[in-house]
Amino acid sequence: MSDAPTDASSPGPLSAEERDELRRHGILLTSVQELYNWGRSHSVWPLNFGLACCAIEMIAASMAKFDIARFGSEVFRPSPRQADLIIVSGTVTKKMAPHVVRLWNQMPEPKYCIAMGACAISGGPFKQGYNVLKGIDRFIPVDIYIPGCPPRPEALLHGLVQLQEKIRQQPLRGPDAPRHLRSDLACDATVPELGAEDIEPPFSPELWKPPTLVRPDKA
């Protein structure tokens, strides 16, 4: 496993450009990290799960015209045990929130989360309502946010490509290693309870804190 710096000026490891040059001549030089992340990033299997109108766009992205199979993510798994990615596509009501978080907890590491559309990001047009969660990032660590109401399939594909880029950049060692390679990070998210008025807790304090207003003149 090599996570040595790929600095072009250093005499040791080859830079990315030099490796590309070698590849053109039929010589493949790579690191375990690069190979491992390359494999992971091109077989991200999403959970077969949709919540609202964004799910329709997600389904469109998986069909022939937009064809998510070009990016290796066509295998929508019906079980969270086999999924790598949860696409939270649509409005998360407070009644639904515990179930979404439980699905996330049932997914094995490494796992990723895409918040698709305004509702999954912030509650969207229902933000000030009494029955809608104001963003799934209150309970689940979100990797990619895709704005839109709903986002077009191209936007979802762009988000997926961004996620692949993120996976490719993940070092396998050190403080920036992903959750599944570290023992000091908890993988389970807090599952909220359905209370008499609201879900309890209303957000997971280790993931999210309410915003505070900053006034430069009062700082």
Place this chain on the structure above:
Amino acid sequence: MESPEALRDRLLARFPGVSVELVPNGSPSGQVSLRISPAGLREVARFLRDDAALALDQCSNVTGLDSPDREVVETVKESQPGAPGGPPVVIERKQTRIEPGHLEVVYHLYSVARRHGPVILRARTGNRTDAVTLPSLTPVWRSCEFQEREVFDLYGVVFEGHPDLRRILMWDAFAGHPMRKDYVEPDDYEWEPTPHGEVLAKARRHYPSAAAPGAVQPSP
């Protein structure tokens, strides 16, 4: 289809103990509805469904209304004896009284067989607290089942004779009925850039400094 007045008269003749009241509608649609006393609601509904001329075989919509207690100010004229030999003096006095609130359920009925409708039924509960029971019309029209559950969930009307009266939109542990006028939602306002209306009032309450100049984006 017969006029609402004719239908009301027919119902009054058929069900002597039931009060049937015509509720006018001033809107362009002019859909007049019939307010039935709760005790006779199910018999009337069954009659409307089985009557050959009406054949109202589909209940397309069930909804609820909430009328909270209202303070009514009335002007009362009283005549008092004036000066001896003169005319009596009329004094206007304002008095307020509390008109008790109620919940109301509205059913929209159509006939698929005869292609007419809607006939609109209404029924009122006694009050908004303890006398909130109405007869369920699910035994008459099966399509009422989920919609009556919704009215039960959001307004708190209890339907007697409903086969499966549970909350349908909110979770079972939820207290309160969100569509009632006096429902107080959980106080979980979060900052947003362009509040207006009720949300602006919430924003001012939660972020008093946000209304002042110099306020900028919140930082996490």
